[in-house]
Amino acid sequence: MTRTSKPVHSPMSGFPVVDGQLQVGGLALRQLAERVGRTPFYAYDRGLLTRRVAELRAALPATVKLHYAMKANPMPALVCHMARLVDGIDVASAGELQVALDAGADPQEISFAGPGKRDAELAQAVAAGILVNVESFREVGVLAQAAARLGLPARVAVRVNPDFELKSSGMKMGGGPKQFGVDAEQVPALLAEIGRAGLAFEGFHLFAGSQNLRAEAIVEAQQKSFELALRLAGHAPAPVRFLNLGGGFGIPYFPGEQALDLAPIGDNLAHIAGAAAAQLPDARIVIELGRARVGEAGVYVCRVLDRKVSRGHTYLVTDGGLHHHLAASGNFGQVIRKNYPVAIGTRMDETGHEDCSVVGPLCTPLDLLADRMALPHAEPGDLVVVFQSGAYGITASPAQFLGHPAALETLV
Numbered sequence: 001m002t003r004t005s006k007p008v009h010s011p012m013s014g015f016p017v018v019d020g021q022l023q024v025g026g027l028a029l030r031q032l033a034e035r036v037g038r039t040p041f042y043a044y045d046r047g048l049l050t051r052r053v054a055e056l057r058a059a060l061p062a063t064v065k066l067h068y069a070m071k072a073n074p075m076p077a078l079v080c081h082m083a084r085l086v087d088g089i090d091v092a093s094a095g096e097l098q099v100a101l102d103a104g105a106d107p108q109e110i111s112f113a114g115p116g117k118r119d120a121e122l123a124q125a126v127a128a129g130i131l132v133n134v135e136s137f138r139e140v141g142v143l144a145q146a147a148a149r150l151g152l153p154a155r156v157a158v159r160v161n162p163d164f165e166l167k168s169s170g171m172k173m174g175g176g177p178k179q180f181g182v183d184a185e186q187v188p189a190l191l192a193e194i195g196r197a198g199l200a201f202e203g204f205h206l207f208a209g210s211q212n213l214r215a216e217a218i219v220e221a222q223q224k225s226f227e228l229a230l231r232l233a234g235h236a237p238a239p240v241r242f243l244n245l246g247g248g249f250g251i252p253y254f255p256g257e258q259a260l261d262l263a264p265i266g267d268n269l270a271h272i273a274g275a276a277a278a279q280l281p282d283a284r285i286v287i288e289l290g291r292a293r294v295g296e297a298g299v300y301v302c303r304v305l306d307r308k309v310s311r312g313h314t315y316l317v318t319d320g321g322l323h324h325h326l327a328a329s330g331n332f333g334q335v336i337r338k339n340y341p342v343a344i345g346t347r348m349d350e351t352g353h354e355d356c357s358v359v360g361p362l363c364t365p366l367d368l369l370a371d372r373m374a375l376p377h378a379e380p381g382d383l384v385v386v387f388q389s390g391a392y393g394i395t396a397s398p399a400q401f402l403g404h405p406a407a408l409e410t411l412v
């Protein structure tokens with residue numbers, strides 16, 4: 001006889017439980033909520049951030065540089081913490097650039113990507129001395145003007161829209177027609193333009209996609225990215241010193257998903273680093289990661305305001321919801337809504353469960369944090385925790401929608 005069991009969430013083992021309460025950064029949840037002053041809030045655990053970077057370093061070859069893609073979580077204190085742990089920061093706007101510079105990141109190791117960079121942003125990048133991942137012919141001209149006006153070099157890499165896709169990726173950002181980067185077949189002409197304009201060419205940036213939990217798909221994309229970069233290097237106006245092979249490492253959010261196996265990725269990157277040492281001897285290989293660095297280190301915490309039973313179904317109504325955490329509500333790029341891992345952080349030891357839904361205060365049925373989940377019986381005042389919330393949380397949510405108070409953030 002075969003038993004088919006319902007898929008479950010991967011265990012959230014980063015946060016210990018003491019006396020029935022979840023601990024974040026060594027603090028019991030109720031005490032942390034008092035310290036923050038009000039709910040809802042996001043809390044990020046410094047120890048887990050540090051541990052995660054160490055895990056990634058241990059799994060990947062020492063010669064591969066690890067960058068933090070800060071759009072995943074741009075909280076200034078967190079970026080400060082990360083800037084000391086990683087080899088570089090990837091920014092996606094002049095606003096993020098300011099935070100990275102204030103955090104003490106080395107401008108030499110900051111790179112700037114994005115499909116629509118304003119002229120003023122490109123000038124700021126030149127003034128800051130950071131690397132710009134060029135994504136159009138227009139940017140070359142604007143950078144050349146800024147460099148001439150400021151009397152500074154314009155450091156550039158070419159962001160390539162590859163001629164392949166990252167398979168089984170949550171979000172595809174390369175292959176086919178895309179607004180990101182320059183199509184691989186147009187890159188030789190762009191490289192010639194960069195040479196004519198006298199920009200300081202440093203290398204290539206390839207980013208095929210995001211939130212991938214299949215190591216073999218990532219290995220294939222990195223391998224193809226490396227081969228493409230080798231072909232394009234023949235057209236470059238200067239030796240390749242920087243080769244960003246992207247990232248796309250996913251984390252398990254939904255029932256049935258499992259942590260990405262880093263071992264085959266590490267093996268393949270070691271292979272690539274070896275080939276690069278021979279064929280692109282000046283190049284440092286870079287991997288850029290956002291959520292895989294910070295996603296698991298963060299929780300979103302909100303308070304149960306009310307408990308309602310509607311025709312037999314229990315609703316826990318909280319003070320938090322999609323206006324703070326769009327992704328957990330299922331409205332940030334998911335095709336089919338699934339539950340994030342959710343717990344009652346003040347009743348972690350209780351064994352009895354009830355089937356209930358956790359909703360927010362907004363007047364829309366989309367404001368859903370957990371849909372028909374088995375949770376311990378909770379009452380007003382209890383604290384609901386949404387795990388895997390360290391990335392694409394507060395800054396990826398429509399905070400103004402309905403005019404409720406903003407969520408707070410703390411690094412513990």
Ligand SMILES: *Cc1c(COP(=O)(O)O)cnc(C)c1O
Nearest residue numbers: 069072113207210211289290291
């Ligand atoms: C968003 C983005 C990342 C980070 O993606 P994660 O899934 O958070 O790792 C990295 N690089 C580029 C170019 C991006 O746009």
